[in-house]
Amino acid sequence: MMTEQINVQLAATQREKPDQTNLGFGRIFTDHMFMMDYTEGKGWHDPRIVPYQPITLAPSAMIFHYGQTVFEGMKAYLTEDKRVFLFRPEKNMERLNRSNNRLCIPQIDGEFAIEALKKLIEVDQEWIPTAEGTSLYIRPFIIATEPFLGVAPAKNYTFMIIMSPVGLYYKEGIAPVKILVENDFARTVKGGTGEAKTAGNYASSLKAQEIASEKEYSQVLWLDGVEKKYIEEVGSMNVFFKIDGEVVTPALNGSILHGVTRDSVIQLLKHWNIPVSERRLSMEEVAEAHRDGKLEEAFGTGTAAVISPIGEFFWEEEKMVLNNGKTGELSKKLYDTITGIQYGTIEDPFNWVIEVPIASSK
Amino acid sequence: MMTEQINVQLAATQREKPDQTNLGFGRIFTDHMFMMDYTEGKGWHDPRIVPYQPITLAPSAMIFHYGQTVFEGMKAYLTEDKRVFLFRPEKNMERLNRSNNRLCIPQIDGEFAIEALKKLIEVDQEWIPTAEGTSLYIRPFIIATEPFLGVAPAKNYTFMIIMSPVGLYYKEGIAPVKILVENDFARTVKGGTGEAKTAGNYASSLKAQEIASEKEYSQVLWLDGVEKKYIEEVGSMNVFFKIDGEVVTPALNGSILHGVTRDSVIQLLKHWNIPVSERRLSMEEVAEAHRDGKLEEAFGTGTAAVISPIGEFFWEEEKMVLNNGKTGELSKKLYDTITGIQYGTIEDPFNWVIEVPIASSK
Numbered sequence: 001m002m003t004e005q006i007n008v009q010l011a012a013t014q015r016e017k018p019d020q021t022n023l024g025f026g027r028i029f030t031d032h033m034f035m036m037d038y039t040e041g042k043g044w045h046d047p048r049i050v051p052y053q054p055i056t057l058a059p060s061a062m063i064f065h066y067g068q069t070v071f072e073g074m075k076a077y078l079t080e081d082k083r084v085f086l087f088r089p090e091k092n093m094e095r096l097n098r099s100n101n102r103l104c105i106p107q108i109d110g111e112f113a114i115e116a117l118k119k120l121i122e123v124d125q126e127w128i129p130t131a132e133g134t135s136l137y138i139r140p141f142i143i144a145t146e147p148f149l150g151v152a153p154a155k156n157y158t159f160m161i162i163m164s165p166v167g168l169y170y171k172e173g174i175a176p177v178k179i180l181v182e183n184d185f186a187r188t189v190k191g192g193t194g195e196a197k198t199a200g201n202y203a204s205s206l207k208a209q210e211i212a213s214e215k216e217y218s219q220v221l222w223l224d225g226v227e228k229k230y231i232e233e234v235g236s237m238n239v240f241f242k243i244d245g246e247v248v249t250p251a252l253n254g255s256i257l258h259g260v261t262r263d264s265v266i267q268l269l270k271h272w273n274i275p276v277s278e279r280r281l282s283m284e285e286v287a288e289a290h291r292d293g294k295l296e297e298a299f300g301t302g303t304a305a306v307i308s309p310i311g312e313f314f315w316e317e318e319k320m321v322l323n324n325g326k327t328g329e330l331s332k333k334l335y336d337t338i339t340g341i342q343y344g345t346i347e348d349p350f351n352w353v354i355e356v357p358i359a360s361s362k
Numbered sequence: 363m364m365t366e367q368i369n370v371q372l373a374a375t376q377r378e379k380p381d382q383t384n385l386g387f388g389r390i391f392t393d394h395m396f397m398m399d400y401t402e403g404k405g406w407h408d409p410r411i412v413p414y415q416p417i418t419l420a421p422s423a424m425i426f427h428y429g430q431t432v433f434e435g436m437k438a439y440l441t442e443d444k445r446v447f448l449f450r451p452e453k454n455m456e457r458l459n460r461s462n463n464r465l466c467i468p469q470i471d472g473e474f475a476i477e478a479l480k481k482l483i484e485v486d487q488e489w490i491p492t493a494e495g496t497s498l499y500i501r502p503f504i505i506a507t508e509p510f511l512g513v514a515p516a517k518n519y520t521f522m523i524i525m526s527p528v529g530l531y532y533k534e535g536i537a538p539v540k541i542l543v544e545n546d547f548a549r550t551v552k553g554g555t556g557e558a559k560t561a562g563n564y565a566s567s568l569k570a571q572e573i574a575s576e577k578e579y580s581q582v583l584w585l586d587g588v589e590k591k592y593i594e595e596v597g598s599m600n601v602f603f604k605i606d607g608e609v610v611t612p613a614l615n616g617s618i619l620h621g622v623t624r625d626s627v628i629q630l631l632k633h634w635n636i637p638v639s640e641r642r643l644s645m646e647e648v649a650e651a652h653r654d655g656k657l658e659e660a661f662g663t664g665t666a667a668v669i670s671p672i673g674e675f676f677w678e679e680e681k682m683v684l685n686n687g688k689t690g691e692l693s694k695k696l697y698d699t700i701t702g703i704q705y706g707t708i709e710d711p712f713n714w715v716i717e718v719p720i721a722s723s724k
Contacts, residue, residue, distance in 0.1 A: 026422065026511025033421060054418045059395060059524045060388065064505055067429045067561025068568065104568040139511060143426055149388025149501060149526060151564050151598055153572065162421045164511060184553055189587040191548035193566045199429025200562020202513050204555045206430065206466040210515065225551040226588050236513055 002112040004047055006034075006119055011051035020131040023167035025304065030124040030136070030163045034116050037145075038106055040155035047112070049120055052162065058147035062154045069199045070099035071141035073303040076121050076163075076356065078128045078135075079344035084121060084356040087342050089114050091260045096140060098258070099196035104153035105142055113140065117161055118356045125358050129165045135342075137166040137304070169305040174335050176311025176325055177300075179234055180217035181283055182208045183316065187233070189225030194232070194255030202236065209235070217314060219300070221283075224255070229282045237300030237308060238262035241286055242330055244294040246275040253280070261301040265334055267350060274330070283315055290320040297328030307335040364474040366409055368396075368481055373413035382493040385529035387666065392486040392498070392525045396478050399507075400468055402517035409474075411482055414524065420509035424516045431561045432461035433503035435665040438483050438525075438718065440490045440497075441706035446483060446718040449704050451476050453622045458502060460620065461558035466515035467504055475502065479523055480718045487720050491527045497704075499528040499666070531667040536697050538673025538687055539662075541596055542579035543645055544570045545678065549594070551587030556594070556617030564598065571597070579676060581662070583645075586617070591644045599662030599670060600624035603648055604692055606656040608637040615642070623663040627696055629712060636692070645677055652682040659690030669697040 011031045018028045029052050036047040063069055072092045077085045093110030100107055117138065121128070128136045140161045144154035168174075185208035188194030188201055208220045219235035231250050233239060238259040240249045247269055250256055269276040289295040290313075298310040309332075311325040322328070340346035341353060373393045380390045391414050398409040425431055434454045439447045455472030462469055479500065483490070490498045502523045506516035530536075547570040550556030550563055570582045581597035593612050595601060600621040602611045609631055612618055631638040651657040652675075660672040671694075673687040684690070702708035703715060 027509070029422060052421070055421055056416045056418045059414070059417055059522055060391060060501075060526075063426065063561075064431065064503060065433055065501070065561060065564070066568075067431070067563075067565035069426065069429070069565070071427055102569060103565055104572055137511070139422075139427070141426060147389070149499070151567070151571070153568050160421055164422075186551045186553035189548045189551035189554065191546055191587065192551065192554075193562070198562070198565060199425075199427060200555070200560070200565050201429075202427070203429035203431070203465055203560060203562050205513070206428075206515050207464060209513070210466055225553065 002044065002109040004045065006116055007046070007048040008119070008123065009048065009050045010123070017127065018165060020129045020134055023129060023134060023165055025166045025169055026137065026164050028164055030127040030165070032120060032123050034120045034161040036159050038157040038159070044106070044108060044159065047116055049123055057145055060147040060149055062144040062146050062148060065149060066144070066151055067198070067200050068103055068105060068144035068154055069142060070096060070103055070105060071139060071197055072096050074138040074140070075303060075342070076128055076136040076138060077342045077344070078130055083344060084125065084128060084358055085342060085344055085353040086356060088260050088264070088352050089117065089354060091263065092140070095197060095258055095260070099198055100142070102193055102196040103198055105144070105157060108159060120161055120163065121356050122358050124163060127163065127165055133168045135166060137164045139164070174307065174309065174327055174332070176309045176327055177218040178216065178312040179219050179221050179310050179314070180212040180215060181221045181313055181315035182223065183228060184208070186225040187222045188255050190253070190255055192225070192255060195257060197257060205236070221313065223283060229284065231281050231283055231286065232256050234300045234310070237302035237305065239300050240265060240298065241281065241295065242297040242328065243289045244296070246277060247330070248277050248279065248281050250281055251278040259301055261303060261306060261338065264338060264352065265301050268334060268337060271349065286313070287315060287318060287320065290322070295320065295322060297330050298322055299328070299331040299334070306338055307331050364406065364471040366407065368478055369410040370481070370485065371410065371412045372485070379489065380527060382491045382496060385491060385496060385527055387528045387531055388499065388526050390526055392489040392527070394482060394485050396482045396523040398521050400519040400521070406468070406470060406521065409478055411485055419507055422509040422511055424506040424508050424510060427511060428506070428513055429560070429562050430465055430467060430506035430516055431504060432458060432465055432467060433501060433559055434458050436500040436502070437665060437704070438490055438498040438500060439704045439706070440492055445706060446487065446490060446720055447704060447706055447715040448718060450622050450626070450714050451479065451716060453625065454502070457559060457620055457622070461560055462504070464555055464558040465560055467506070467519060470521060482523055482525065483718050484720050486525060489525065489527050495530045497528060499526045501526070536669065536671065536689055536694070538671040538689055539580040540578070540674040541581050541583050541672050541676070542574040542577060543583045543675055543677035544585065545590060546570070548587040549584045550617050552615070552617055554587070554617060557619060559619060567598070583675065585645060591646065593643050593645055593648065594618050596662045596672070599664035599667065601662050602627060602660065603643065603657065604659040604690065605648070605651045606658070608639060609692070610639050610641065610643050612643055613640040621663055623665060623668060623700065626700060626714065627663050630696060630699060633711065648675070649677060649680060649682065657682065657684060659692050660684055661690070661693040661696070668700055669693050
């Protein structure tokens, strides 16, 4: 493991904490952030916690031109007895390095990054919100900083972790969303960057999302880029369908994100002896199951929303209402179990949560 | 047209001009840059020329996370009689707005942007290199600056123009390059962002490029993302093939960049009565033409390299050497004609060049 000391420079003053009843998502940031730099030939260096502040880059910094960047999304949770939990952070660091590999960004030391994150959380511990359903959203990301307009992997990068106290991702809480199945636009394709958590995939998705919003659908369901038949993801989440008692989710095929919540849902279902299968799944199969009355539930999974039940699909003029537009039993049980484990209110049979050691608060 | 006055703040000192025999590409920048901001509800505002300097953004600025950004590449040329030419700048602004549309970025006033560019060039006129084959590379780009971690189009943007005196894109000048036909990775796909000049397309291309470089190929030829059969682009250029007397280039199908040089080549060929066709073209057809001795030439086209002759393709264990690895006659003629028009040494029958009015230099 990287052994360099993390330099800590505390903010001179602490900013006022926000109103916890109206946190929103990703607009408010804590007093500090973590940074470290990469220089070709030297590796990652100068890990430091500094006051949250603007960053300064050359206008020619490669991030602005060629999008060489990756990110992660994680959360820290405050338990009733004031302990701080992280949920499977090693999975996020594994995925960050998988994304790095695809984007030609140097690997980071995941263990070291988790230690740095723990230290950052300790410094900003008072920013973890306490109201029900709130948490501290954590955004690690890496950007190419070399000032150069050539199309090539950069020689300099900065890795950062910023943190934002957040409410529920969907203001309405766990409530079914309406999904438009996308036939025109593609998010990614086999051989593309779909498996990586990188900016371009999200930029690419905005147009379809905008059109869906105009039609009053809250998210888009992405079909594969080759045949436009097979289900990939929904919005920026993985997706599950309960069909005739079996839970099905698209197999990881190279263009689907390796969701941490996705993996947790699969493990939980197996633990509960509910049949679950990762395989290729066509939209036609889902529509047919709906027509036959066998599409029992559908839901998206992701760190931000945890479980997002789906109340309706719209696909090629066919409107499919699920479960009378209500949250399904399984969706609810998964949401309650995962958030229960995350907040320490129910047993964690998988050792998913990791406690962040917190020295007594000032 | 936008009528707001462009505020000009001159640099206190002028930096030393670089050695013109070793300019490289995109590492040295002029003394000034152009900026203007967009605010939702207010539109584009505060156009200004300021000293070239680092830019400061919140770590949560959307550009760092979701890649909402577009760019252009253009050049300014100094003629023998000290006039300054731009080459079809209106085409770049048209394309910038096409890219904006795909990326959900507000449209800019292209005419105004060209006026701003002319003013910027006038301010930095002494930076236009004079040595043969050199030019002033111009990089307009737009980045999403809103500090927000939600996946949605931003409410704030900055448009910038930076300029870099450059030598030839390929150090070796107009000399044939070796191209690896890519079978595993995809740059983009139908319904994706391939037609837009946006960061994610370039980020996505790095991995294949890295593997090609290890095999000593200088660029990758991209096949379509769906069937992996049809030719799209080569590296970050459009591509042309001369087969049995006819010049063929892939038709604009939604995932291919609308290259300005591509369009200029097509117009020139028509002007010369050389048969040219924009159509779907498979790699198999190219390989077959090569086997039959009918693949006479191939070349890439782009602003940076202008015409980049191709000396060799490698595709599925088949090595195809073109024209004994030498620059073809047509490639050379196109290069000489386009650069001749750009530098004002030969007639411009298409009115492609626009003169930048330059008040006498200090």
